Amino acid sequence: MVRKRKDEPWLAGQINPIRCGEKIKRDHDPESGSSGDEWDRVGLKEILAGEHTNLYQGQSEFQDIHMVSKEDVRLYLNGQLQFSSVDERIYHEAFIHVPFSLKGSIQKVLVLGGGDGLALREILKYQEVKSVDLVDIDSKVVELAKHNQDLMALNDRSFYDERVNTFIKDAKIFVKSNRKVYDLIVIDFPDPSNELLAGLYTVELFEKLYNALSDDGLIVCQSNALDAAPTVFWSIGLTFERAGFYTEQYHTIIPSFGDWGFTLASKKRLSRHFTNRSGYHRTLPDNIERLFQFQPDYWHYKKRAVINSERKLHLHAIFNEENG
Template sequence: MEATGVIGQHFIVDAYDCNASVIDCADEVKSLILESLRELRLEILMAYFHTFSPQGVTGTIVISSSHFSIHTWPEYRYTALDLYTCSHQDVWNVLQRFLRKIGARRVFMHEIPRGHKSRIFSGNESIREPGKPLHVTNKERGNESDMKVLKELINGKHNILYRGFSGFQDILLVEGKDLRLYLNDELQFSSLDERYYHEALVFPAMELAKARKRILILGGGDGLALREILKYTDVAHVDLVDIDPVMIRLAKDEPALAAINAGSLWDSRVKVHIMDAMEYLKKTMEGYDVIIVDFPDPADPTTSLLYTKELFIGAGRHLNAGGVVSCQSNSPRDTPRVYWSIAKTLNTAGFKTKAYYTVVPSFGVWGFHLASRENIMKIIPDISVPHRAIDSNLEKLFHLPPSLQPPKTGLISNCIKALKLHVIYQKEINQF
């Protein structure tokens, strides 16, 4: 429903490839913002800026019509901006000039009309703006079980190591008897059993690939899949692509998380790319022997885009002969149509696939797909590196019982023009 009139403009901006020296200087950043606000003739009430050690700037300026806040990561050349104003002026043109001054070469902007012309969401719609959505609606957040546990963790006497919004997702890293990571209120891992997931995700592809010299990880910013990959001594180079600089910073610098991932992001063989996976796959580069797809569940349009035919085709362009892709694919028990639709999408992208699963105590039955342009070997080699959770005999993972076989109806091939995987996910995850 709508009424006439707009009582506010809200801009959320993610700026990439900025001038690192500019965004690492609090005085310069403050001066540029004040210059922009004066250009808009907005009344400035208060300004506070802080410089972090060894680098980074955070700042907030209170204006009579609301606020302008900024946070910078010079080491990643990334800046997050938030401007809300009740002014009716052309704010975006002034913001663009500010972004040019800090050297931003790539920008995702979300403009949210506030007030009477704001859309009112019923709970089954998702916010879709140019670039990346700001958030997902409550219905698209963590499942009911995760939400109950999360509520107890927050209200109980547990050590919250990090809690905040990165510009891409809500992040909560909490330490109790275990270490848990939540993204958008949905559990990503518990340190008690995450190895069941990460060993199953990584080892089949690594053992089946013709070579293991060059590896690509899409997602996996927590460094846990990377930890397993680096156990192979013939790995010469790993590119890890994750869009969230806050997640990468936590994985590298938060002692509790770095201890679990064995400091994998500091390994000299690893190069981290803070960027969108689809954009990375458009680049020209040397091919990969193994590609690990470790994205969050397709719970909303943004994450659904990570499981499209277009993305899988992009990955296939960079896969060497004899190369293997491993893709986390949700639960074949709880979300069977999501699980098998991911396989169908991989097939339409030109891959031959092989389904498998394991049991992760925190999640139950969890599924994966191997994908290759060639036929995948019928006999899966045993694990050849140290491991702790799953059995050395990987063959056991590939024997799906009758209850996990594909549904006869309701499967789709997910693509950008017909983005439906998140719709199926929400129907299946909320039926329990």
């Protein structure tokens, strides 16, 4: 979900153990000046002001990384909450199991982003999946997911599954050089809060993904919080359509984040006939169709949707306007 500083050295290729597991209490805000959402910064400040366990704190080339435990486990990147262990399954189960419920057989999967391994955990539940290529730009987030015991417990050691191939690379560069074809493409990019990140949600990139998708394949893309940035949500869908896809959009309530949206894109018109596979998830409604229903107020913002392209990047401006 929402995602330059100098590297801090890692010891023996593992997670930096400094302060890992140490009980600490602080009065200052180490995240001040970060680019995270204001609510997340306030929440993190309050956690750090009281007794908590600092599971990891460091910096990569791209972002500040901070994982803390209080009643739950939370990962912050640049001061912005990525997940809480209390409700992350709601996000990841809606993200992954909805496309699987629509597609007969998914054997080859591409994941763009998702370096924490949580979406990967859900994908690997399906034995029909033969291979998963995961692309993330930040090696330190992936290393955290591979070596931190708390995060490994959450992601079920997903990176150690022999079906997984990990690429530490810019997603745009990977897609440009890719020659493989996938049955499912999972896009877990950061929210388009600045111009650089808005460049991940363009017609041009989606057109390249069109060529990487099998004829009967699906793309699922995280598409921001409807209650915070509804125009961004609909604009991502419209941009997929301009790239030649048919789309369907859906949403679910995640207490840590609000009313969160997702976009499905396919080369053929989607038929919403769901196969509910019991045992794979616990948070989806019995009638998945409910996730595709929207309150009338949300439809109003669809009229404002715009196409986001490399020559005319709009999403970051809309995102920041709607988020105040």
